[in-house]
Amino acid sequence: MSALTWIAAGALVVWLWLLLGQGFFWRTDVRLPRTPPDEHRNPPDGHGNPPDQHGNTSGEHGPAPGEGPGGWPSVAIVVPARDEAAVLPASLPSLLAQDYPGPAEVFLIDDGSSDGTGKLARELADTYGGLPLTVGSPGEPEPGWTGKLWAVRHGIALAKSAHRAEFLLLTDADIAHEPDSLRELVRAARAHGLDLVSQMARLRVTTGWERLIVPAFVYFFAQLYPFRWVNRRRGRWAAAAGGCVLLRREAAERAGVPEAIRHAVIDDVALARAVKCSGGAIWLGLADRVDSVRPYPGLGELWRMVSRSAYAQLRHNPLLLVATVAGLAVVYLAPPVALCAGALTGRPALLVAGAAAWALMAATYVPMLRYYRQTLWLAPLLPLTALLYLLMTVDSAVRHWRGQGAAWKGRTYARPSAAP
Structure with missing residues (x-):
């Protein structure tokens, strides 16, 4: 031979x-479970106990702290944005229109944009209404911080000053959510006792180059971080998809994020690893109703998207x-x-x-x-x-x-x- x-x-x-x-x-069957219609009104508690006919949860542990019987926890939606005026009209209205039964607020952090991202966000909020929107600007990142994590830090700080949200939804400015997206994420986190729930948004696939490269991007990611292994409670594998991450505030504080991962270029994997190493339970799967609206029409855009972090993945x-x-x-x-x-x-x-x-x-x-x-x-x-x-x-x-x-x-x- x-x-x-x-x-x-x-x-x-x-x-x-x-x-x-x-x-x-x-396999592509690791998806966020859908909610039965009656659970939309009365979700399970934080330990997976379903509500009774009166909307009360019971069990040996009782309701999770801060989640009263049948109640929905408060959520702060943090959106780091740098020069995102081109995609914001297709994404931000979907966040403002979230059909969420509990208190929720959107914090868009304008990270030094030069295209009027912050102004456009305010105009969209005035036009579409919906959830309240706060636009903040953190200034240039301090040494040792990536711009996105610096913006996330500022958004979390604004959310804390406004109210003590129990959950943080970290989502990119190019991600569009169906109206029930936030509700389903919170329901899954509470029903299964999860500290981090992340969905790999369905990326745009329209041009020839996108068809050739984009599905393979998710395929290779799943090969590196098999979702079933990531979702094991005691496994060592950890990963998340940065476009859509629901995170318990207590888990973030326990893991020391974002400060503990402030320099990470591949911030989603670093975030999941920090949460899991601090004892948190994480879940990662493919999305059905969360989509990226960012176009990658040519090979050059796709090339830059991959090459900017590929060597960091190999630890340099x-x-x-x-x-x-x-x-x-x-x-x-x-x-x-x-x-x-x-x-x-x-x-x-x-x-x-x-x-x-x-x-x-x-x-x-x-x-x-x-x-x-x-x-x-x-x-x-x-x-x-x-x-x-x-x-x-x-x-x-x-x-x-x-x-x-x-x-x-x-x-x-x-x-x-x-x-x-």
Whole structure:
């Protein structure tokens, strides 16, 4: 057997393991449970005890502190925003229109925008009404803080001064929510005793480049952080999707966030890890009714979106970079190369190993394509998409080595070890 045949056989073994041994990451059925109609009025208490016919909750623990029988806790919705005037008309009205039975308020933090984001937010609130809106501006971040987490810190501080909200909904300015989104998030957190509930918003998939790259972005994320493993109470895996995170205020204080993760470029994963390490229960899944409205019409926009944090994901470690590039080449690129080489040279073992590995790869991608309502003909193109991600990762490392760091909207962030 040639070296390429051994590599193709190794790739086949890896895909068999990924199919069965990586937390069934490829399945897309980890979703927020829907609420029966009667629970919309009388939700379960914080320990999962359903309400009785009178709306009272009972059980050995009784109602959770601050959640009276049949009541809904107060929520502060914190929206960090920097130069988001283009997407705000499609997202902010959906937050203001939340059909939430309890007290809720929106805090939009204008992080040094130059496009009138704050002014537009006030105009939208005047036009659409709904939940009360407070627009704040924290000024430039202090050394060691990323802009988003600096804005989140300011939003949480404003929420505390206004009222002691029991929950914080941290959501990005490009995320649109269906009217029952907040209600369902709170219901899930209370019914299952969760400290953090996060949904991976359905990203926009309209252009050809978006179809090729966006579903794979979520697929690779789930492969790195299998949702079923993340949701285990005692597991070591932790992750969240920063576009939609419902967080108990007590859990945030216990974990010391956002101060404890102030330098994190991949802030959602850092947040989930901090909450779980402090004893909190977390949940992550795919969204049905939470959508990103941000367009990525060309390859350049998608490239910057991935490359700005890819090397940070590898902890800025050159050895991890080399291992990742080698792993992507063996697992994703070797199978189609082996199939073509086997067909051209008449080597059945090479052809079969390459074809089987490629088929398994494509099969695991099909559920994600269906979730995004895309043609299944994109599944065999996953090696091409993986090649693009490999190049984006290398480009991310090169940018860091050149001192450009994680650049985003006019700011460049140093490695954590270099930050004050």
